[in-house]
Amino acid sequence: MTAVPAVPRQLPAHHAWLDAECRRLIAFGARSALPDGGAAYLDTTGTPDPTHGVLTWITARTTHAYSLGVLLGVPGSAAVADAALKALTGRLRDAEHGGWFHALAPDGTPDRAAGKSCYNHAFVLLAASSAALAGRPGGATLLAEAADVYLTWFWDDDAGRPVDTWDAGFTRADDYRGLNATMHSVEALLAVADAVEVLDASDAPGVGGGASAWRDRAARAARFVVELATAHDGRLPEHFGPDWTPVLGFNRNQPDDPFKPYGATPGHGLEWSRLLLNVEATIGTDEALAAAAVRLFDRAVDDGWAADGAEGFVYTTDWDGTPLVRQRMHWVVAEAIAAAAALHRRTGERRFADSYAAWWDYAERHLLDRTGGSWWHELDPHNIPATTVWPGKPDVYHALQATLLPRLPLAPTLARALRAGLLVSSPEGTDGRGQPA
Incomplete structure (x- = not known):
């Protein structure tokens, strides 16, 4: 009888490889810590690029990533997490109107023109959750403040999903609604639930109604995506009017916008695929969520992978x-890897494990920069490093999570799972909720 080939993601040696890559990424981003607080946008060598100023989303993602580093026991991570956290509790925070500025200009002036975005605030929520669970000073206080700001200004309970953008003074909300901010909100809502549940009541008293309320919010937004996936054959509309009617022609003249491109974004289909399974693992078996995760994955792969004859995922269709x-884009491959691992865990189907292995092979050949460090953030259609959309290597968030998610259960979220010691030698040692299989 011919032996069935091993599934690479289940091999201890592969987990050792993932661990080494995780630590390589953490080492690359360590220079992002700024003396006055915040995280720098990094160039291709990992050197801070001051021309970008101090961006809230980069700072928040760095707080999150290096809080995970603390929970992993990687020396030096605490200093980076604390430097980034210092800006979220200090100079990036709007002491007058509440919430967080989009950025500080290179001279330190707050960017008020960009307003207050849900995208930024969702990442502040994620950062605060991870920092609190990692025991970073000020993390729990930031979590309580960020949760209050998010629920006051961004969460629309009638719609079951968030408002996208306000002006700087929180006096007028933009009519635009976006799925990108909703997606990162779901990630953050699940993380907040885990943090609230773990922290002592004295650290996070009644934050946002408790863990179950945060999970319910995440589930409501996730079910909207199930509806979209069904209605649009797995291609998710990204842009909406104030009543959440899709605006399919939005930004037709800006197809390569880094945050709001025209058309369908296969990478977001993959990211949502994994997040739907995270939600399901948190709330209990829901076949509609699982089926939508498969639909989104398959559509993203059919449309996006090698769509023009060369390896790699195209950015938009x-x-x-x-x-x-x-x-x-490097983040698309990172999310594809995480989605494939999640679907293999959820379904047991070998095709997902095979895709997972194939995409790590692609990343090793084309994205992992063994000379300069980290991953190339953008490649051209011939898989040559490019900078038309993403100059430099801004942060390690997506790539780092791709090294961790395959080694952890589908729930709880990353910081809680690491704190609980769930980073096991084989991903089949626990079920999707972190319990013995």
């Missing part, structure tokens, strides 16, 4: 699946 922006 038109609504019939035709590739539009053919640049390859």
Whole structure:
């Protein structure tokens, strides 16, 4: 009888490889810590690029990543997490109107023109949750403040999903609604639930109604995505009017916008695929969530992978699946890896494990920069490093999570799972909720 080939993601040697890559990424980003607080945007060598100023989303993602580093026991992580956290509790915080500025200019002036975005605030929520669970000074206080700001200004309980953007003074909300901010909100809502549940009541008294309320919010937003996936054949609309009617022609003249591109974004289909399974693992078996996760994954792969004859995922497609922006973004591959691992865990189907292995092979060949460090953030259609959308190597968030998610259960979220010691030698040692299989 011919032996069935081993599934690479289940091999201890592969887990050792993931651990080494995780630590390589943490080492690369260590220079992001700024003396006055915050995290720098990094160039291709890991050197801070001051021309970008201090961005809240970069700072928050760095707080999150290096709080995970603390929980992993990686020396030096605490200093980076604390430097980033210092800006979230200090100079990036709007002491007058509440919430967080989008950025500080290179001279330290707050960017008020960009307003207050849900995207930024969702990452502040995630950062605060991870920092609190990692025991970083000020983390629990930041979590309570960020939760209050998010629920006051961004969460629309009637819609079951968030408002996207306010002006700087929280006097007027933009009519635009976006799925990108909703996606990162779901990630953050699950993280807040875990943090609230773990922390002593004295650290987070009644934050946002408790863990179950945060999970319910995440589930409501996730079920909206299930509806979208069904209605649009797995291609998710990203842009909406104030009543959440899709605006399919939005930004038609800016197809390569880094945050709001025209068309369908296969990478977000993959990211949502994994997040739907995270939600399911948190709330209990829900076949609609699981089926939508498969639908989104399959559509993203069919439309996006090698769509123009070369390896790699294209950035965007038109609504019939035709590739539009053919640049390859590193974050898409990172999310594809995480989604494939999650679907293999959830379904046991070998095809997901095979995709997982194939995409790590692609990343090793084309994305992992063994000379300069980290991953190339953008490749051209021929898989040559490019900078048309993403100059430099801004942060390690997506790539770092790709080294961790395959080694952890589908729930709880990353910081709680690491704190609980769930980073086991084989991902089959626990079920999707971190309990013995």
